[in-house]
Amino acid sequence: MSRRLLSLLALASAFATAQGVRADDVQVAVAANFTAPMQAIAEGFQKKTGHTVVAAYGATGQFYAQIQNGAPFEVFLSADDTTPAKLEQEGKTVAGSRFTYAIGTLALWSAKPGYVDDKGDVLKKGGFQHLSIANPKTAPYGLAATQVMDKLGLTQALAGKLVEGQNITQAYQFVSTGNAELGFVALSQIYKDGKVTDGSAWIVPSSLHEPIRQDAVILDKGKDNKAAQALVDYLKSPEATALIERFGYAH
The missing domain is CATH 3.40.190.10 (Periplasmic binding protein-like II)
Structure with a gap:
């Protein structure tokens, strides 16, 4: 077998391996107050994992209504802890995925x-x-x-x-x-x-005022998306925690 053919086969194998490790998008509903930190987090998350955050920013109450009406969000970063808990009680989240990512x-x-x-x-x-x-x-x-x-x-x-x-x-x-x-x-x-x-x-x-505990949760639409779990894991990392604190949040 020629050296040129061996090189081509090695290149094809490497390409196939790269294709097998596929990066995914994750659809995220983000409380408006967390816009700037989330933009920075999304950049770091993509560099580290290859996954892409597709974020929408808005009011927590409006996101709750949209999720109830079937919006395609896979992860929800709320501005409170009661709304994710309510979604959890209603069976619209992945069990055990809710946690406090920031205190506003x-x-x-x-x-x-x-x-x-x-x-x-x-x-x-x-x-x-x-x-x-x-x-x-x-x-x-x-x-x-x-x-x-x-x-x-x-x-x-x-x-x-x-x-x-x-x-x-x-x-x-x-x-x-x-x-x-x-x-x-x-x-x-x-x-x-x-x-x-x-x-x-x-x-x-x-x-x-009452504590502004901000909870995140994986929604049921994200249960089979590896990027959704990867984002939640990244939000808990020292790298993300340090960034969140830079923007004036407690943790």
Whole structure:
């Protein structure tokens, strides 16, 4: 057998082996507050495994409705722990796959430097027209914002100033575009590597609202997709955990 033929056969064998280790896509529903970390995680995940994350970002409550109506999501990264637990009870998840991937932090933020003080007293002074929050009925960060206002005794005083975003991304956009002077956002939207990256902010003490435990779960549509399990495993890795903490989450 000629040396050229042997080389061709070796090349064909290597190609066949590579084809046998097939990378897959995984369809992921991701809470809007986790957009920036998830984009970074998806990049690292693809480099490490070859699998590709196809992500949709939005409000947890809306994702719940979509999953109930047969949306093709295989993994769900929620902004709370109650929605994945509810799906689990309804038999729409892979048993034993649910876990807390992050604990969120709420922040009061303005795009204007110096506008928000480090104790949140700007809320009590009330010298603003609009306060942005996410819809508390569908977005856990919006619910946490209402709990903070209630705990501070400001619910009635601020009711006429509220501007509701469909999700935490829209709540952030209202502030970043100047349509609201300030708003309650996810710390991860304005924070990286240990500091607030723009404007001014009050990092809300966790004692002022219920813990924002964010759970992930493999949905029943992802039970036979190796990429779905691989993503969940990667989210638990030290590499992903360190990245998540860089964006201001506890773990």
